[in-house]
Amino acid sequence: MTVNTAYGLNMDVIEEKFAWKKEQAQGREESLFAVFEQDLSEQEKQLLQFLYAYMPLHDLADYDGAFFLNHIRQVLQVQADMPWGARIPDEIFVNYVLPYRVNNENIDHSRSVIYEELAERVQHLSMTDAILETNYWCHERATYIGTDIRTVSPLTIMRTALGRCGEQSTLTVTALRSIGIPARQCYTPRWAHCDSNHAWVEAWADGEWHFLGACEPEPVLDEGWFRLPAKRAMLVHTRVFADYNGPEEVTTTHPWYTEINLLAHYADVKTIHIHVTDEAGKPVVAEVQFQLYNSAEFYPLTSLMTDDQGHASLTTGYGDLFIHAYTSSVWGTAFLNTNTSSELTLVLKRYNIPVYAEHTTTNTSPTVVREEWKMTPPVAPVIDSGAKVDESTAHQHIQRIKAGTAIRTAFEHTFIDQEQARQYAEEWQLPTDRLWNILQTAKGNGEEIAAFLGECTLAELALGLRLLESLRPKDLTDTFRPVLHDHLQGVISLDEASHIYSSDWDQYVLCPRVHFEMLTPYRNYFADQWNTEQQHAFRSDPMLLATVLEQEIAVNNHIDRYTGMATPAAAHQLGVTDSVSRDIAFVAAARSLGIAARLEPLNAIPQYQLQGTWHSVQWKQEQSTFVEDSVLASATGQIQFVRASDDVEVVAEYQHNFTVAIFENGIYRTLDIPYGEKEVYQQPYNVLAGNYRLTTGTRLEDGSVLGTFTYFNVQPDQQIEVELVFRTEQQQIPVLLETLPEPLQHHIYSLQPNDEKEDRKEGYILAWLEPEREPTKHLLRELAELRAELEIWAGDIHLLIADEQEYGAVILDPLPAQSQIAIDSNYQFLEQWSDCLTSLGGDQLPVVIVVDTQHRVRYCLQGYKLGTGKELLRIVNGMNIDIHQEKN
Template sequence: MKRIFKILFFFSLIFLFISNFSIESKKKELLKESEKYNIKDWAKFIIENSEDVDILNFNKDNFIFNLLSIKNNLEKVEWKDKIDDSLLFYYVIPLRVSQEPVENFYRVYGDTIFELVKDLSMRDAVLKINEWCFSKMEYKPTEPYDQNATTTIKRGFGRCEEMMILFIKALRSVGIPAREAYTPYWPFTNSNHAWCELWIDGKWYFLGGGEPGDLNNTWFKDQVKRTGIVLSPVFGKGEKGYDLLNVSKNYFKPVKLKILSEDSTIVSVSVFNFAGLLPIVLDTLKDSITFELGKNSYFIFGYKNGKMDYRIVDLFSDTSVTLEVKKDFVKDTSFFLKVSNVVKDNNESFYKPNFDSLNIVRKKNFERLEFSGKSGDSLFDTILKNSRGNYEKILSFYERIDCSKKEILKIFLKNFAPKDLVFLDTTNLYNELKSLKYQLDGIDDSIIENYLISQRIYYEPISFYRYQLSKNFKKFKDVDDEKTFEKVYRWVEKNIKDESSDNFYKTIKTPLETFILKKGSELERYILVVAILRSLNIPAKLNYDIKMISYFGKDGWKYKSFGNTENKKKLIFLKFFENGKNISKEKEIYEDFSIERFKNHPDIIEPEIAENCDSFIKVETDYDKYYLIYGFRDDIGSSFVSLKNIIGDTINIFLDSLKIFSLTQKKSLKSFKNFEKLSKYKDVRDKRKMLIFLDLNNEESISTLLINKDFIKSFEGFIYIFTNKDDKVFDLFNKENISVFKISKDDLKSFDVNILPTIIVIEENITLFWIEGLNLNLKNMIKY
């Protein structure tokens, strides 16, 4: 109990801190402390270019000692004299890589990483560090908000950006300049990708985070040549505190697109991705603007004062286009967006990682992260398993509290996303549990669980806020929830300054951060309102388009938004037909279609799917002008896109006008002649079959398999998966018509398969479909 009393005392200090916090005082305090360690210039640079929310969270551990760890390691490595001030300030000492939560990674892991590389050259140090990262994590899709490097190590996996964050921080910890590189959206398939650029002896190279391989020799080296643009954010450069560099020249020879229009026209260049038009560049022009982009077709859009214009541009050489922003809307239309062909890079790799040895180390690391015991409670066991490397901390907390709090803890943590359980710090958890109230008569359990008990509100870092906010706003609580809501809403509207930031490195503030700083974006102010209401035992949520808040009162859900008292909703019924048959039940938003508004730029909205039944999809939106976007791709990823105005409440979409295979480039279709090689695995003389060749050491194959798993499982025919290693992922495909075989690299080559992944569809020994490389949307390519 002594520990709990200490926590209560700690909270009283926090309370005092909240009422007296000053950003300027905190900056002076950090600078004064940095002088003691001779890092004032470094500290000054970070402070001058950081958002206030980071200044709020900086302390001696995650600021002073992080920088000091980098300084100490840099002074001892053999490349220290190669790092000039420009490299040092922009690519070594920044404590952020992306939008991950602040952490003390360098202090914790700096010594370990230095010991790995202390006798190595710069190049060998990079390769060694990437092996270390590989041993700590593997690729798996995760929740859409970033976890920091420490969380990735404790969890044992992350998506591409999270793997990149760990790799870059590991490199910077020993003074190796490193930066993020990413393509916003692939033009030839769904999704995007992020990786690491690193500086060695005067030149920038690229590598995937935790993906051992030679410099510039990654699984995506061929795919990135086909993308639209590669960008790299730079902390501390430019008037905004960051700059966004176009580094496409490091990967391919870009061509120039010059756009002319009226001054102050907002122009965007979009590709087809997630069944919608998504901008890869966006800017406001003065007379003209020039972008350097990859050789593909693009949807060019201009917007000014409610007027618009667009062009479809086949950008395979330097091109100029003029936009006349005079249209009120875009008329129904269809168009092709072509993409570049795959050009395979056969550069020889001189570095050969020992994956057998690395996988042994990785397996041991992962075993340490797994909770394998039994607490006697199946729900709590699941929580501990999802907590991965954080389970000991949560279990220790659980064992120290009394039985009544144990039940509350389980109910509370049950609603945490796995990523949040791994990130969770139990220091302030006790008071949060004391403040949690959830017994409401007459309200559905799902509403209480999702919109009252649930701690997360949007994609902000998970945090504890109920204890502080309930204390500050308890006087607002009224027997009438509507009056409580109005008081809270008006207080936030009046006292929290509406201030947005477009800084690349800015995270979404937690409710307490917005409260302490007394400013936030519209979204952050909404998050605060929801947090206060939940702290006062009123279910609340953000609306689907995050531009409105809702609370659950005696008459059900009620809605409100800042500066807008009206809340008009409309229902849209979408019906998809093919060959006279209604196929609406097969269609999914972001896979088969999207709904967009064209204000400033094409913008996919996230509508409420009110109902998805056999004959229609019912969508709820605000009253506004919307467009339905849908399309499909050919075998190399070029897309045929349709744009349809949403007028009225029922939209019929007929998909017969162009068949999928009429877009397929037949000349690129290969003939598969290796049936005799397949016969030693299983009889393949079936009527229809899909052959999938994978390398499960790279993200390209893993992503293609996981994203398309539902479609693969539903394929009508036999499926043969050939891969280089066993993996638990195949447990997802426990189906009679699917066979998995482990084969060697030489076996793969004997099938005339040179690029992985490769997917082939055969019927009666005739090759119908053959695609190579990353593909995240098979559903709309393979169709009969």
């Protein structure tokens, strides 16, 4: 074994993997590998080979060798310049400082930009204080917002001052690494007790890992609002782009990356053992998915291959899991309660559910099999206040938070405002409201978007605006002029035969967005690939284009952790990519030639439109090994959801309380019906023929779930009706406190506006908020989503904040009309509640309390819990029933 003495790298393994990657990347050999012809030190050469060896294919497609060499040289320079650089162990350095990406974000030059801003601030601090200071800097640059799943780059987060938790943690890890501090992004892939997930950061200081909330500073390390919820997690992991030999448990070993298990840092854990056999009792080498109910589907927290004895083990928490094991021909599932069991034997069968037997002949009465189940999460921990800090430190921290918010707010005030948008609209003769919507959404990228329009001719402006309107909101924040001009000029240059303006044209020809890839120029690239005669042939029969692309792009789905990330032109140029990126490249190439194309909404199958009809692309190289997956890959039927006869007026919401999944290659894949869709009884859904599992679930207050599986089959050209059956459990509304003390009654009364100094008929919701924190933002969003339902309730909603400076962070307009903001200076009023409610033993915000008309406390929640809005609606509606019963 050849070992680099500087970093302990196994160069035999690295050189072997590097050679394989180089062979795959022959389509971009000059761009990627000419850099090795430069005068490199042995250190630079080995680190560059290390990066290439474990690099995902999409990075080989989208970036050049010069980028990676510059990155290495910058990292080495920072290591030499920062006082802690020499103290970082080799294995920590190569895994948690050197990597150029954190997760699946778009890559940019953020490390050098952030270093210039941050280095002097931390140069003379200890590692611990430098980590804390870096998080204060991150707070100055970004706050939380819920967005789509595409992870933007750190510079985009800084440009918009907004990001979801995965993006905030990407920024924070990048910032720490930019100053040479080891850092990693930690994920709980899905919470067990509520329908969401979360990402945060761990940073290494003087030999130990510590956690922190990204862009949410605390005065000390190992604190954050997620600290208590993490005690209920079933898995917390991080990803290393290398073969990993560190101390943590490895959950997934992959040739190109490793996932390691960090759950023991946060929660009580135990090891469970899965034994997989065939029907004869012989061990089976199979993939085992450890699944968790979340957002009405069963999500694989992680997957492990069994050994030759059919065994796999996982360290997890004390809650329920759903175990799904499969091979290319057999599969099986079972529920496992880790509280009571540590072992499970799973027998895999070819035909595992009765629905695969004979089907009924009537179209609207499919053979169905129902299975009821209950999933229970780990128990809620005892609430505590966490680490104590002295009064001076706490006061200084509060001032730092206020100062950081002011810095970020001042930056946001530099964005294009409505008056500037009006002036631009007048100059360009464009509708003011449409232009303002675009520029407002672009935030810190508004000037770039305006510059693009300013460079359009008068004849191009209307189409340019339509191009911008075809994009997703996030696209407007990180798409620049060269990209926009390529797509605008690309559609303008289409010949008259293909330049057809229809209702679908903007969405399926003009729009450059296909899936969740980064937007790049590709129209001119694809238009240059084929001559006029070939392009006409492709328009007449788009399957000819698919056939050509299938020959020119090899598919390898065993390299990249995330699919669909390669940009279209780069994937084609490289000549090898994952199947989703290949599908995206087809759609992009088709649109570049004026062919309406898309990824079909429910299954993401590439489709083209011919004579007004959508046709699915059939790739020859992709055939299912499970013959029962579908009769024909192109065969379709319809599902019509119907309300169950015993329904108790449960509102069906997709990925809130139900999903439907098709069985493919041994596992169930959830259909991409729009998130939150409620009008599900109104229309049939066109689906592939095959076997399906409908999952319905009702999340109870303790986080457990009452659920049902409904198995059924869709035959080609068949429309079937499937009942949505929701199990419910009568949940009493408890009385947590019989008599509210007089001072607290008086204080609630004092919160009323002067012209409303009388008790409302139906009670009060009081919510103490931290507007800068993600949990509060979730709560406010949920209240806004339930505005109509809560306005029916004749009670007041008092939103209490600690300081007048936080007013601007709570916008009342989308909230229920009875919502009011009040000041509880330093949460002094909240402290009085702690004396009478034992559940308020800590300082986890938000705190939500419901008081009825008799001044009894009926609900109290402290800390993070997604779904609080619906719980509040249930409580206040139940109080109405109580009032009616008491009157009678």
